[in-house]
Each structure stands twice: as C-alpha cells, then as structure tokens.
Amino acid sequence: MSIELKNLYDDFRDAKTIKAYAKQIAIDAKKLGRPIGIMEVCGGHTHTIMKYGLPQLMPANVHFIHGPGCPVCIMPKERVDHAYTLAMQPDVILVTLGDMIRVPGSHGSLQDARAKGADVRFVYSPIDVLKIARENPDKKVIFFAIGFETTTPMTAALLESVIKNDIKNVLFYINHVTVPEVMTTLMIDGENRPVENKIDAFLGPSHVSVIAGSQIYEPFASVYKRPVVVSGFEPVDVMQSIHMILKQLIEGRSEVEVQYARAVEKGGNKKAQELTNKYFEKAPLFSWRGLGKVPKSSWQLKDEFSAYDAQKIYDSILSKEECQDHKLCRCGDILKGLATPPDCTIFGTLCKPSNPVGSCMVSSEGACSAYYKYGNIK
Amino acid sequence: MKIKNISLAHGNGGSESKELVEGLFYSVFGNKILNKSEDAALIENGKLAFTTDSFTVNPLSFAGGDIGKLAICGTCNDLAVMGAKPKYLSIAFMIEEGFSFDELKSIIKSMHDELEKNDAIIVCGDTKVVPKGNVDKLFINTTGIGEIYYSGISASNLKEGMSILISRDIGAHGAVVFAAREGMELSTELKSDCASLYPQVKSIVDGGVNIVAMRDATRGGIAAVLNEWANASGITIEIDESKISISQEVQGICELLGFEATALANEGTFVLAVPSEDAQKALAILRQTHESSAIIGSVNSTYKGKVVLKSSWGTQRFLDLPTGELLPRIC
Numbered sequence: 001m002s003i004e005l006k007n008l009y010d011d012f013r014d015a016k017t018i019k020a021y022a023k024q025i026a027i028d029a030k031k032l033g034r035p036i037g038i039m040e041v042c043g044g045h046t047h048t049i050m051k052y053g054l055p056q057l058m059p060a061n062v063h064f065i066h067g068p069g070c071p072v073c074i075m076p077k078e079r080v081d082h083a084y085t086l087a088m089q090p091d092v093i094l095v096t097l098g099d100m101i102r103v104p105g106s107h108g109s110l111q112d113a114r115a116k117g118a119d120v121r122f123v124y125s126p127i128d129v130l131k132i133a134r135e136n137p138d139k140k141v142i143f144f145a146i147g148f149e150t151t152t153p154m155t156a157a158l159l160e161s162v163i164k165n166d167i168k169n170v171l172f173y174i175n176h177v178t179v180p181e182v183m184t185t186l187m188i189d190g191e192n193r194p195v196e197n198k199i200d201a202f203l204g205p206s207h208v209s210v211i212a213g214s215q216i217y218e219p220f221a222s223v224y225k226r227p228v229v230v231s232g233f234e235p236v237d238v239m240q241s242i243h244m245i246l247k248q249l250i251e252g253r254s255e256v257e258v259q260y261a262r263a264v265e266k267g268g269n270k271k272a273q274e275l276t277n278k279y280f281e282k283a284p285l286f287s288w289r290g291l292g293k294v295p296k297s298s299w300q301l302k303d304e305f306s307a308y309d310a311q312k313i314y315d316s317i318l319s320k321e322e323c324q325d326h327k328l329c330r331c332g333d334i335l336k337g338l339a340t341p342p343d344c345t346i347f348g349t350l351c352k353p354s355n356p357v358g359s360c361m362v363s364s365e366g367a368c369s370a371y372y373k374y375g376n377i378k
Numbered sequence: 379m380k381i382k383n384i385s386l387a388h389g390n391g392g393s394e395s396k397e398l399v400e401g402l403f404y405s406v407f408g409n410k411i412l413n414k415s416e417d418a419a420l421i422e423n424g425k426l427a428f429t430t431d432s433f434t435v436n437p438l439s440f441a442g443g444d445i446g447k448l449a450i451c452g453t454c455n456d457l458a459v460m461g462a463k464p465k466y467l468s469i470a471f472m473i474e475e476g477f478s479f480d481e482l483k484s485i486i487k488s489m490h491d492e493l494e495k496n497d498a499i500i501v502c503g504d505t506k507v508v509p510k511g512n513v514d515k516l517f518i519n520t521t522g523i524g525e526i527y528y529s530g531i532s533a534s535n536l537k538e539g540m541s542i543l544i545s546r547d548i549g550a551h552g553a554v555v556f557a558a559r560e561g562m563e564l565s566t567e568l569k570s571d572c573a574s575l576y577p578q579v580k581s582i583v584d585g586g587v588n589i590v591a592m593r594d595a596t597r598g599g600i601a602a603v604l605n606e607w608a609n610a611s612g613i614t615i616e617i618d619e620s621k622i623s624i625s626q627e628v629q630g631i632c633e634l635l636g637f638e639a640t641a642l643a644n645e646g647t648f649v650l651a652v653p654s655e656d657a658q659k660a661l662a663i664l665r666q667t668h669e670s671s672a673i674i675g676s677v678n679s680t681y682k683g684k685v686v687l688k689s690s691w692g693t694q695r696f697l698d699l700p701t702g703e704l705l706p707r708i709c
Contacts, residue, residue, distance in 0.1 A: 005630045009580030015690035024689070053693025098636075108382075115383040124635070236690075353701040354393050364636065375684070 012234030013052075013054040021239035028246035029180060030058035036062050037198040038245055039337050041183060042205035043070030043365030044233055044247040050370035052235040053377065062242070065199055068182050069176075069208075071147045072099045072363035073335060076289045077323035079175055080105030083144045085317055086173060087118040088309060091331070093136060094120045095129050096144035099149070099363045104356060106323055126151070126158040133162075133170045135238045142171045142310050148205075149212040152176040152299060153272035156279045159301075159308060160323075171310040174300055177286055179208050180216045181297035186336060187224045199337060201245040202232040204227050206260035213268025225254045232260040279305055290332030319358065331358035334367055341371040348372055390597060393699045415594055415610075416533065417456040418522075427462035429453055430521040438485070438515060440558050442550070442569030443645070446485035450492035451645055452596070453522040458488045458576040458640050459592045459648055461531045461583065462524030464498040471503075472517040475510045481511055485516070486685055495574040498522070526584045535590050536611035540677040541657035543650040545578065546668035547623040548573065548600055552642030553631040564634075568627035573646030578667050582650070587660045591651040593643065598700050601640040604685040604701040612682050617675035617697065620690045625670075641700040651677070 002113060011017070029036070040046055046066045049055065055064060068074055080103050087094035087110055094110065101110040101122055114120040119139070125141060133141040145155040155176065162170045183202070188197050204217050209230045217228040228247035231241035241259040242275060258264045273355055279301060286298030301309045311318065325331060328346045333339035341347045341360070351357035360366035364373070381401070387394040388508065391581065406412060411419045416672040418429035431452045438445045454464040469489075473482070557564040575594060591611075593603045600622075608615045624632075624639045632639050652660050657673050664671035680686065685697040 005633075009633065020693040051695065052691075052697050053689060055690070056693040111385055112383065112385070113387050141624050231394075315545070354387075373696070373698045373701075375681075375686075375698075377694045377696070 009234060011272045012202055012232065012236040014236060014290045017236050018057070018239055021236070025057070025062065025239070025246060026059045028243065028250060029062050031250050031290070032061070032200070032246065035062065036064065036200045036246070037065045037337075038201050038242065038251065039065040039067045039186075039199045040203040040238075041067040041069040041179060042208070043073060043201055043363065043367070044205060044207075045228065045231070045238065046070075046367050046370050047365050048235060048238055049378070050374040052296060053374070054235060054238060056377065057239070058242075060177060062246070066334065066367040068186075068288070068335040069179060069205060070360070070363050070365045071151070071177065072103055073359040074177065074182075074288045074329065075100070075103060075146065075175060075260050075289070075359065076287045076292065077105050077325070078287070078319060078321065080109070081323065082311075082318045083110060083173060084108065084113050085319070086142050086144070087113045087120050087315075088120075088316075089140075091139050092119070093139050094118065094144055095123055095132060095137050095141060095142045096120075097126075097146060098122055099365075100146055102356075103359060118203065124294060126154045127161065129158055129170060130161055130165070130167065133167050137169060139170060140169050142173055144173045145174070146175045148177055148179055149208045149363055150210075152280065153211060153269075153275050156275040159279050159305065160275065162308065166292070171213075171313060172301060172308050173310040174280075176280070176299040178297055178299070179205070179212075180219070182288060182291060182296050183220060185294055187220070187226075188204065196210045197337060199226060201227040201229070201249065203241055203245070204256075206230055206232045206237075206264055209258070209260070209268060210266040211269050211272045212335075213266050214256050214258050214264055215266050215268070221254045221256045227257045230258045230260055230264050231254070232262070290335045297362060300339065301326055326357045329358035331360045335359050341368040342376065344368070379623050387701075389539040390700065392622050393701050394517065395598075396699075402639045416460060418460040418462065418524065420526070420553070425526055427457045427524040427526055428522070429456040430519065430636055431456065432517060432519040434514065434517050436514060438481070438560050439557075440662070441554050441566075441571055443572035444485055445516060446488040447572055448645060449518040449520045450496070451572055452490050452521040453506045453592045453644070454496045455575045455648075457524030458496075458574070458579045459520050459531070460522065460524070460526070461528030461579070461589065461592075462526050463580075464496045464502045464522055464524045464576055466523045467493070467498055468521045469500050469503040469546075471705065472513045472568060473505065473507045474513050474515050475507060477515055478636045479499055479525040482516070492574055496576050519664050531589055531592050533591055533593070533607050533610040536607055536613050536615070536651050536677050537590075538613065538679055540590060540651050540656055541654045541673055542604070542615060542617065542675040542677070543652065543657065543664060543671065544622065544674050545575075545631050545648045545650065545664050545671050546646075547625045547628070547670040548595070548644060548647055549624060549628040549632070549639035549642035550647075551627045551645040552599065552623065553639075556635070556637075557631055563603055566627050566631070568625065568631075569646050571646040575646060578664070579648075581666070582660060582663050585659060585663045587656045587663065588653055589650065590653065591649070592648055594646070596645060597643050598643045599639070599643060599650055600647075601638070601685070601697050601700050604697065607651065608685050609683050611677075613677050614681045614683075615675060615685045616678055616680070617685065617687050619687045623670035623672055623674050640697060668680075
C-alpha cells in the first residue's frame with residue numbers, strides 16, 4: 001500500500017477537528033477564568049499560528065506570546081558581518097541556508113554581497129556543500145552554519161563526510177544555538193533572580209525534541225512550574241497542545257507532555273546527539289540578538305577540528321566590534337515576549353519585509369514578518 | 379526606499395519589482411498607455427494590443443516545455459488575456475558562444491509548434507552571439523501584436539459582488555523549475571502548466587461571458603495578480619482557500635521548502651473576474667479544458683486594497699504580495 005502525500009498533513013488541517021478543539025478550549029478557558037499567556041518558543045510555531053489564524057479561535061483570556069526560537073532572528077549583526085567579510089574574500093564560496101542570505105548586517109546582507117560579485121549560495125541540505133566543494137576544487141567553500149538542535153547534527157554529518165572523504169576545501173563558520181538555555185533567561189537573570197514575564201506555559205517545538213528529546217524542558221515544569229507541551233507544527237497539533245496546556249493549568253499540574261508523539265521520545269535521537277557531541281562542544285558565551293549574552297547556549301567546533309574552523313582561520317579579519325540595533329527597533333523585547341510587533345513604532349512603516357530594520361522582520365519565521373504578512377486580523 | 383544595487387528580488391514579480399518599475403521606469407517613461415500597467419498595452423485607440431517579454435529560464439528545458447515554448451506562450455498569453463488575438467511576433471536571440479546547434483533547433487521547433495496553436499507568425503527578428511560567460515546559454519525576447527476582439531478588460535474595474543475564478547490548479551511551472559534547479563534533487567512527475575491560453579480565452583468570449591478582468595498568473599503567482607487587482611480597483615478580494623486547487627506534487631514541494639503555491643509562477647494559468655451571474659457559465663467553459671478550474675472567491679469592501687484568505691475553520695488572513703527571492707525555509 002502506498003501512502004499519498006496529503007495523508008501526511010490533511011488530518012492535521014482538518015476543519016472539523018480544529019473547530020472542536022476551539023470549542024473545548026473556550027470551555028477550559030472559562031473554567032480558568034484568568035488571563036493565560038502561552039509562549040510558543042519557536043518561530044515555526046509563530047508562523048503556523050499566524051498563517052492559520054489561530055489567535056482568532058482563542059477565547060479573550062488566552063494569548064500567544066512569541067518566543068526567541070528563530071535562528072535567523074537571533075543572529076547578531078556582527079555575525080552577519082563576519083559572514084559578509086568571509087563571502088567577500090577572494091576564491092571563497094559562502095554557503096548557507098535559505099533566509100539567512102537576506103539578513104541585513106552593517107554593510108548589507110549576503111544578498112548584497114552576491115550583487116557585488118561574491119559567490120553566495122544557499123542549499124537545502126548541508127550535505128549539498130560536498131558537491132559544491134568537489135566542483136570547485138580551487139575555491140574555499142565556507143559553510144555558514146546556523147540553526148538550533150535540529151540543524152546541528154546535519155552540520156556534524158557534513159564535517160564527518162568532509163573528514164572521511166579527505167576533502168580539503170570545506171570550512172565551517174559555526175552559529176549553532178540551543179533552546180533551553182535561552183528559555184532559562186526568560187525565567188531568571190544572570191544572578192538567579194526571577195525575571196518578570198507573562199508566560200504561564202510553553203509550547204515546545206517538536207523538531208527540536210525529535211533530536212534532543214522532550215527531557216530538555218524538564219526544569220521548566222519542575223523548577224519554574226510552567227507546563228510544557230511539545231507540539232507539532234500543523235494547526236490541529238497546536239490546537240490540541242493548547243488544550244493540553246489548559247488542562248494542566250486547570251488541574252494545577254506543571255509537567256512536560258508530548259503532543260507530537262508520532263516522532264518525539266523523552267531521550268530524543270541518540271545517534272544525532274552523539275554526532276553533535278563528537279565534533280562540537282559548548283561555547284562559553286553566545287551573543288543573541290536582542291537578548292544579550294547567554295552562557296553555554298551555543299556550539300563551537302572542538303579544538304581538534306580547528307583546521308576546519310573558519311572563525312579561527314580568519315580570526316584576524318573578523319571584526320570584534322559588537323553592533324547595536326536601530327534604536328527604535330524592539331526586536332529584543334519581542335523575542336523576550338515583552339512586546340508584540342504592533343507595539344513597535346517602526347513596524348510596517350520604516351520596517352517592512354522588503355526593507356527589514358530588525359531581524360524579526362527578515363525571516364519568514366520572525367514574529368514581525370508573520371504579523372505583516374498575515375495581517376493579524378482579529 | 380533608495381535602491382543601491384539591483385538584486386534578484388527586483389525581478390521576482392512582487393513588491394520589489396513594483397518598486398523598481400514604478401520608481402524608475404514609470405517615473406522616466408510614464409505616459410497614459412504605460413501607466414495603465416496591463417499585461418499588454420492597448421494602442422491605436424484600443425484596436426491593437428502590444429507587449430514584450432524576455433525569457434531566461436534555467437534549465438532551458440523542463441518537464442512540460444522549454445524556453446522556446448515559454449517565449450511564445452508568454453507573449454501570446456499576455457495578448458490573449460487582454461482580449462486580443464495574437465498575430466505578429468518579433469523574436470530576438472542572445473546566444474552564448476558554444477551553444478549546441480541541435481539544442482537550438484529543438485527550441486525553434488517548440489516555438490513553431492506553439493505559434494501554430496496561436497495561429498500567429500514571426501515577422502522580424504534579431505540574433506546576437508556573445509562571448510562565453512556573457513549570457514547564460516540562451517536568452518530570448520519576443521514582442522507581440524494582437525488584434526483586440528473583446529475590449530474593456532482591465533485590472534481596475536472590479537466591483538463588489540463580482541466572482542473570481544481560476545483556470546486550473548496552481549503553481550506547477552514554479553514548482554517544476556525549482557525542483558529541476560541544481561541542488562534540488564527531487565524526482566517528480568509534475569509537468570509545467572506552460573500552455574497557450576488563446577484558445578481557452580476565445581471559448582470564454584464566444585460563450586458570451588462578460589469578462590471584467592483577466593490575467594495570466596506568471597511571476598508572483600496568483601497572489602501577485604489578486605493583489606494588483608485589489609489595489610487597482612480599491613476593493614477587497616476574498617478567497618476561499620479550500621477552493622483553490624493545488625496538485626499533490628506542487629503541494630509536496632511547497633511543504634518541503636516552505637513555499638506557498640499562491641506565490642509560485644504559472645505559465646498557462648489565468649485568473650478571471652466576472653459578474654456573479656456569469657460565474658457558473660464561465661466555470662462550465664473552463665472545466666472543458668481543466669477539471670481543476672474553480673470559482674475561488676468574490677469581491678467585497680472589508681479591507682480595501684487587500685486580498686483576504688478564508689480558512690475552512692473560519693479564520694482569515696491576508697494574502698500578501700510575495701516579497702523577496704523565493705528561499706527555502708531553514709528548519
């Protein structure tokens with residue numbers, strides 16, 4: 001028996017099921033009777049929520065708070081500048097994933113670098129870098145690696161292939177970050193003091209947990225007493241997860257539950273984790289755009305792989321200066337869940353998808369971009 | 379915004395293209411005919427339609443067509459959707475040194491076949507051969523003149539209550555070309571929708587349908603066409619998302635890469651606006667060619683200048699003009 005592609009998503013966009021959950025959520029919300037803020041950590045969820053108009057199905061006391069989980073949005077300007085500098089080097093091909101080529105740095109985006117003659121390419125899968133490297137033996141191919149737990153093992157797999165096949169012209173500029181550490185900064189500050197927020201519960205991204213397991217969220221339930229539901233990305237997934245969160249709140253529980261049981265296990269994908277741990281170690285600090293420096297929230301290549309580390313090899317030409325965002329831009333507050341896009345005075349005026357000022361407008365998964373694109377119809 | 383360099387986004391048919399065309403070209407060349415910004419210009423007191431298009435597709439040959447077929451369809455379709463019968467075309471080739479003669483012959487053959495479907499002829503042309511690397515294999519420009527046999531089609535005539543139809547399932551050409559591009563190793567049986575629209579348009583006119591607006595949904599997809607209409611007519615176009623037909627193959631490519639089929643290019647698909655009382659008649663004629671044609675929405679005035687997509691569970695969102703280069707999502 002063959003399965004049709006639509007079987008993979010049709011049921012998860014079923015109008016009847018969505019409406020049934022909306023009804024149940026309204027009943028649950030009434031029982032709770034107080035305002036509830038649910039943070040969807042991941043930009044992919046923000047996109048689902050806005051694209052499918054889910055806020056329109058929520059009762060007045062249930063709000064979505066958009067979180068910091070968009071790998072493009074949180075990339076600090078200086079790192080975009082580094083990629084730009086690398087791309088402009090003679091005989092370099094800079095390769096990255098999708099949206100990243102659009103993010104403006106101090107001198108422009110990678111797209112601008114390309115218009116000025118730099119060889120910038122995007123790939124769907126990091127493994128495609130091998131092909132580019134083989135076809136261009138006289139060029140250095142630098143992979144500008146970005147993303148959370150989901151994309152890190154793919155970069156590790158690429159490095160493993162590069163080493164195995166003795167390919168000499170592939171280097172890595174690593175910007176892989178991790179979810180739990182940055183979520184923690186929304187709960188406590190550097191001195192372990194609680195941070196003011198309106199987050200009553202978390203919607204955890206399922207693809208991160210496919211790799212890292214649902215276990216990574218345990219402290220948020222046990223220590224910070226916030227229910228966490230690891231959710232899929234289709235509208236039925238999100239609606240069911242909201243229902244599960246409200247049920248926990250009504251029953252006074254705070255646990256990690258998995259809605260996306262079709263692929264998430266508590267321990268995650270051990271093989272992918274081993275691959276990551278083989279080549280990477282935690283970097284002491286990563287500067288998150290809008291959120292500041294977060295300890296141990298990113299990966300760097302282990303010392304023994306320095307020969308592949310573009311950050312070390314090109315250290316002398318990479319600027320050490322930190323860049324400030326536009327002073328009216330509120331991406332920082334938006335990424336922390338303290339503001340929504342319409343709270344920003346330049347949203348939709350100075351800052352638009354065709355001319356993004358802040359990073360949340362750049363990526364299709366950024367909150368500002370989603371609000372602009374889908375219209376936030378009430 | 380001030381443009382510093384031309385980027386690929388300026389050629390995507392979306393908001394950046396608009397910025398370039400209106401900000402520079404219209405501001406310098408602007409006149410009554412050009413400013414109407416229709417698919418083809420109406421000249422000689424509306425007796426003739428006149429249009430031009432350049433073709434640079436990579437790969438030159440794709441499932442369902444090649445650059446030659448595209449070069450004839452593209453220009454003839456721009457005439458056809460203005461209610462014109464395509465008649466005379468010019469053709470200009472920019473050929474890279476070293477290009478295969480056999481490949482050129484096969485491209486010319488597809489042009490010939492497509493001209494026959496339109497009952498149109500090539501009446502003048504030009505050939506340039508440039509040193510290796512100065513163009514990517516082959517660029518073609520075609521310009522066409524058609525005779526208007528149905529007048530009054532315009533993007534700015536949509537009124538409340540009118541119906542919006544689509545001639546078939548959407549996004550096939552864009553999906554095929556993306557799937558065929560280097561680095562995207564997808565195996566698919568999907569074929570481009572690339573086709574001459576004149577015969578189909580003619581049958582709608584002959585069937586007595588009152589056509590208000592008609593446009594082939596090329597770059598920027600149906601999203602670009604609907605937004606242009608909403609903008610030009612100062613109305614809202616409300617689309618019932620579930621009525622838009624998208625083939626499984628196109629939807630699959632969209633799911634994989636994070637695209638929306640509404641923003642993908644088509645080369646043989648058109649959007650039609652008619653008075654509501656003509657909608658069923660138009661649909662019956664469209665269905666003779668494609669079972670997947672449908673009435674997808676209507677015109678109202680809730681959010682002027684905007685296109686609203688309604689989901690089957692009762693929520694709404696805007697369908698925006700596509701922005702930027704189409705890029706696959708990251709995670």
